[in-house]
Amino acid sequence: MDITTVRSYRVARSREELLLAPGEAIMAGGTWLMSEPQPTTTGFVDLTGMLWPDFEVDADGLRISATCTIATLVAWAERVRKGETLPAQEDWPAVSLVRAAADALLASFKIWNTATVGGNICRAFAAAGMVSLCVALDGTAEIWRGTEDVLMPVAELVTGDGTTALQPGDVLHSIHLPATALRSRALLLKIALAEYGRSGAVVTGRIDRNGRSVFTITAATSRPTVLAFAQLPTAEELAARIGQTDGYYTDPLGSADWRRAVSLVLAERIRGRLS
Numbered sequence: 058m059d060i061t062t063v064r065s066y067r068v069a070r071s072r073e074e075l076l077l078a079p080g081e082a083i084m085a086g087g088t089w090l091m092s093e094p095q096p097t098t099t100g101f102v103d104l105t106g107m108l109w110p111d112f113e114v115d116a117d118g119l120r121i122s123a124t125c126t127i128a129t130l131v132a133w134a135e136r137v138r139k140g141e142t143l144p145a146q147e148d149w150p151a152v153s154l155v156r157a158a159a160d161a162l163l164a165s166f167k168i169w170n171t172a173t174v175g176g177n178i179c180r181a182f183a184a185a186g187m188v189s190l191c192v193a194l195d196g197t198a199e200i201w202r203g204t205e206d207v208l209m210p211v212a213e214l215v216t217g218d219g220t221t222a223l224q225p226g227d228v229l230h231s232i233h234l235p236a237t238a239l240r241s242r243a244l245l246l247k248i249a250l251a252e253y254g255r256s257g258a259v260v261t262g263r264i265d266r267n268g269r270s271v272f273t274i275t276a277a278t279s280r281p282t283v284l285a286f287a288q289l290p291t292a293e294e295l296a297a298r299i300g301q302t303d304g305y306y307t308d309p310l311g312s313a314d315w316r317r318a319v320s321l322v323l324a325e326r327i328r329g330r331l332s
Contacts, residue, residue, distance in 0.1 A: 069107060080100055085104045086172040130174060138152065150241070195234070203226065212283050271286070
């Protein structure tokens with residue numbers, strides 16, 4: 058796509074250089090920015106010059122840079138799964154969700170190698186796989202708002218299909234996944250009307266070591282849905298909560314009633330496996 062309105066491009070190397078002039082837009086991987094016209098954008102500000110580390114691991118969990126590519130995150134998770142790096146899979150079994158969430162994107166390897174975790178979250182499409190991942194694991198976004206650092210759950214950052222709580226000039230710096238969630242047993246299931254179609258519903262479920270369980274619905278609802286329970290719910294309890302959830306929507310890839318019904322089926326399958 059030729060972005061004919063863009064007249065300037067600069068690489069930000071400091072926080073001060075992230076302050077945007079009128080018409081400028083933040084760019085990381087740029088896979089969405091370059092996919093369609095941007096009539097109000099006259100300049101790109103490239104985040105990659107900030108040289109943020111892709112991820113940092115410590116006792117508190119995993120911090121993923123907004124500029125970390127999906128391919129890089131998947132490769133790291135695969136090394137964890139194979140026991141080639143610490144923490145090993147037996148310490149953080151929920152890293153299995155990384156590959157599952159990336160596969161839910163239905164993107165080619167070319168997109169994986171360019172698209173960033175932060176970009177996928179900030180674009181906030183209902184079927185955004187990185188949103189599914191971060192919401193499932195209690196992800197918290199660190200947002201640079203001028204000179205202020207703002208922390209916000211990813212589940213609250215995404216407010217609708219393609220909308221967020223970000224203010225003009227905000228920059229997503231990183232996402233933190235707590236160790237408590239990464240130590241959980243977790244599963245992700247998805248469904249689409251077409252075999253290789255965009256996800257119509259993505260459901261995750263996890264059980265923490267203290268017995269608490271969390272189920273999330275994305276893609277089927279216009280904004281992330283988080284259902285928490287003190288323990289693993291019964292089939293009836295889970296079905297009631299999913300049935301009461303609002304935000305299911307209709308588009309050419311599925312009706313609201315279908316999305317609600319398949320979310321219930323996927324959630325029950327996850328509940329059964331976790332039990």
